[in-house]
Amino acid sequence: MKKIKNILLLLLVCFTLGALTGCGEKNVEGELTDIMEKVYEKMYADVKEEERPMLMTTNALNPFEGATEEDINYQVEYAIGKNKIDYKEIVYSEPPMSSIAYSVVLVRMEEGTDVEAAKTAIKEGANPRKWMCVEVAEEDVIVKSKGDLIILIMVEDETLREKIEEGFDNL
Numbered sequence: 001m002k003k004i005k006n007i008l009l010l011l012l013v014c015f016t017l018g019a020l021t022g023c024g025e026k027n028v029e030g031e032l033t034d035i036m037e038k039v040y041e042k043m044y045a046d047v048k049e050e051e052r053p054m055l056m057t058t059n060a061l062n063p064f065e066g067a068t069e070e071d072i073n074y075q076v077e078y079a080i081g082k083n084k085i086d087y088k089e090i091v092y093s094e095p096p097m098s099s100i101a102y103s104v105v106l107v108r109m110e111e112g113t114d115v116e117a118a119k120t121a122i123k124e125g126a127n128p129r130k131w132m133c134v135e136v137a138e139e140d141v142i143v144k145s146k147g148d149l150i151i152l153i154m155v156e157d158e159t160l161r162e163k164i165e166e167g168f169d170n171l
Helices: 002-021 032-041 069-080 115-125 158-169
Strands: 056-059 087-094 102-109 141-146 149-155
Touching: 032 056, 032 087, 032 102, 032 158, 069 087, 069 102, 102 115, 115 141, 115 149, 141 158, 149 158
Parallel strands: none
Antiparallel strands: 056 087, 087 102, 102 149, 141 149
């Protein structure tokens, strides 16, 4: 009986150490614009370059030369909605002009940030009606994470949305 207790105690110690040292997902390394390309890579692998939709990837924290703090705050709010999260970087990909609802956002969180709480804040703060004349249904707003990286997908086309999710899951 004492042997079983010792084995159980050893297993409990190992489990506790594993939980304390963090057996979570590894962070996805690299520039967010490069990661965005990787997310799209498989999706457009069999589509000719000239047939792909025109998408612009914008760094929300440096949207254009001479951007003021007010401009940056507007870009962040446009990308992820009104919420207070400790992000490090944000890029978003959208068509420059379009009549479809399409937005994919990558957010790298500051080290030590509660990613699950940030995902909830992004999901609640995202505006699926931010475009003129089009919108994404609330249930089609997807927020996922891998390590310190969060993706927000608001794409009305279900097939595209699923391919984007798959691209992110395969990072």
